[in-house]
Amino acid sequence: MRSLLLAAALCSAATFTVAQSGSIDGVPAKAKQYISFVGEPQAVPAGKKSTVDFTFKVSEGYHTNSHTPKSELLIPTNITLKPAQGVTASPAVYPAGTSYSFSFEPNEKLDVYTGTFTIKVPVVAAAGTHTLEGTLHYQACDNAACYPPKTLPVSIAVTAK
Amino acid sequence: MRKVLVLGVMVAGIALMLWAGWHNLRERKLAMQQARDRQVTLIPDKASAEQPEDEIPQMRGKKAPGFTLTTLEGKKVSLADYKGRPVLVNFWATWCGPCKVEMPWFEQFRKQYAGQGFEILGLTDDFDAGKDVISKVAGKTGVTYPILLTDGKVQKLYGGLEVLPMSFYVDRNGVIVEQTAGLGSKDMIEANIKRTIASGATQAGGM
Numbered sequence: 001m002r003s004l005l006l007a008a009a010l011c012s013a014a015t016f017t018v019a020q021s022g023s024i025d026g027v028p029a030k031a032k033q034y035i036s037f038v039g040e041p042q043a044v045p046a047g048k049k050s051t052v053d054f055t056f057k058v059s060e061g062y063h064t065n066s067h068t069p070k071s072e073l074l075i076p077t078n079i080t081l082k083p084a085q086g087v088t089a090s091p092a093v094y095p096a097g098t099s100y101s102f103s104f105e106p107n108e109k110l111d112v113y114t115g116t117f118t119i120k121v122p123v124v125a126a127a128g129t130h131t132l133e134g135t136l137h138y139q140a141c142d143n144a145a146c147y148p149p150k151t152l153p154v155s156i157a158v159t160a161k
Numbered sequence: 162m163r164k165v166l167v168l169g170v171m172v173a174g175i176a177l178m179l180w181a182g183w184h185n186l187r188e189r190k191l192a193m194q195q196a197r198d199r200q201v202t203l204i205p206d207k208a209s210a211e212q213p214e215d216e217i218p219q220m221r222g223k224k225a226p227g228f229t230l231t232t233l234e235g236k237k238v239s240l241a242d243y244k245g246r247p248v249l250v251n252f253w254a255t256w257c258g259p260c261k262v263e264m265p266w267f268e269q270f271r272k273q274y275a276g277q278g279f280e281i282l283g284l285t286d287d288f289d290a291g292k293d294v295i296s297k298v299a300g301k302t303g304v305t306y307p308i309l310l311t312d313g314k315v316q317k318l319y320g321g322l323e324v325l326p327m328s329f330y331v332d333r334n335g336v337i338v339e340q341t342a343g344l345g346s347k348d349m350i351e352a353n354i355k356r357t358i359a360s361g362a363t364q365a366g367g368m
Contacts, residue, residue, distance in 0.1 A: 102259065102262075139256060146259060
């Protein structure tokens with residue numbers, strides 16, 4: 001009976017900890033980056049046109065300008081890739097943003113990324129495994145403040161067969 | 162048979178507690194999301210909830226770091242030039258929407274409290290924007306107080322500026338009375354200005 005009570009108490013404490021910490025979804029409690037790269041290794045057909053997906057997650061409560069913000073004053077989201085031997089990459093294809101307005105400027109429409117977005121890079125890769133490396137340049141805001149432009153390193157393994 | 166029964170009760174109990182914990186977390190997240198969706202008020206004196214205050218270096222009570230910068234018109238301006246006067250040092254950028262919302266309020270308060278020596282210095286945190294663009298954007302907000310071009314060093318002196326807008330309310334003695342990150346309400350800004358003017362008033366002219 002004693003062991004039963006002990007087990008129940010331990011379990012209860014563990015459950016309480018998980019519930020209070022709120023970290024099971026992996027969202028960083030505090031981060032200097034407001035976007036995380038969630039790219040996974042990808043396979044493409046060797047020597048043929050295909051695309052490599054670079055997927056990003058904007059932290060909850062934040063938004064970042066899309067690649068084509070509606071004002072030239074705003075800093076667009078841009079990906080830059082280093083040349084990789086055996087891979088010919090074409091200009092990236094960016095997703096469309098969604099419309100957003102600050103509550104204090106309801107008539108000013110912005111074009112932003114929130115949640116998850118994917119940038120597609122057309123490639124032709126020679127047979128073998130390659131690593132595509134580069135950076136994502138972006139500038140994020142939340143509902144009352146903006147954060148200086150950031151550069152996020154990205155790296156993805158591409159296997160061409 | 163009794164052991165099996167006890168084991169069964171344990172498993173059921175643990176499962177129930179795990180479910181309750183998960184359910185509790187889910188409910189709290191939903192409630193937080195709903196609260197966030199409803200949030201339209203401006204954050205008074207710190208950045209959003211996602212940016213804990215402890216991430217921002219606190220400079221309240223410290224001597225305001227000195228600087229000498231150039232205005233859009235090419236004139237050298239130092240913080241020391243305003244010795245003995247209450248000054249609002251406001252960092253902003255052309256790409257920062259919330260910054261441009263409060264700038265007209267600053268202009269209004271500058272005129273309102275000019276008789277008490279109050280002044281505002283707007284420091285741009287732009288790296289790429291040219292002087293013309295900064296001038297155009299500042300002009301659009303209607304501000305007439307000095308807009309200073311930064312050198313990258315002054316941002317570091319003021320804690321690195323991980324959030325914009327960022328304001329430092331400096332009293333007559335050169336001490337930072339209040340520091341705010343993110344867009345505050347107009348009332349809060351005025352309250353901070355009044356507090357800055359009142360702070361050190363008895364020693365006015367004693368610097």
